[in-house]
Amino acid sequence: MNVSSFSPASTTALVADFPSVPPPDAPPEETLRARARRLHGESPLLDGHNDLPFQLRKLGFSEVDLRQEQTRVHTDITRLRAGGVGGVFWAAYPNSRLSKETALIHTLEAFDIIYQMLDTYPGGSGTGLDGG
Secondary structure, three states, X not given: OOHHHOOHHHHHHHHHHHHHOOOOOXXXXXXXXXXXXXXXXXXXXXXXXXXXXXXXXXXXXXXXOOOOOOOOOOOOHHHHHHOOEEEEEEOOOOOOOOOHHHHHHHHHHHHHHHHHHHHHOOOOOOOOOOOO
């Protein structure tokens, strides 16, 4: 099929019909949810961009306990584990409207917060800086 012949309606139809195709490796009685959980357990899930350091910089690191379920930030250890997240790339970036000097300070503060998180919540966390 030519890509130019796809329309939103045909794309929706393709997506809507996809779940009805039985997966070749799934037991016949396996539900889609059970299959998703099984596949998820076989493959690590990586959060490729997490803004938590930026949020903690604004709120104050000591004001948020990531061992408790959080309402002020979107990340906590309970949710990471429940979601099967196997790794996180913590984002350390400044607001693009800041001066170069202030942007550098904000970025270094974000790195400091990342290292504080690793020290405060050591279970299962580490850096990929040394390959370990």
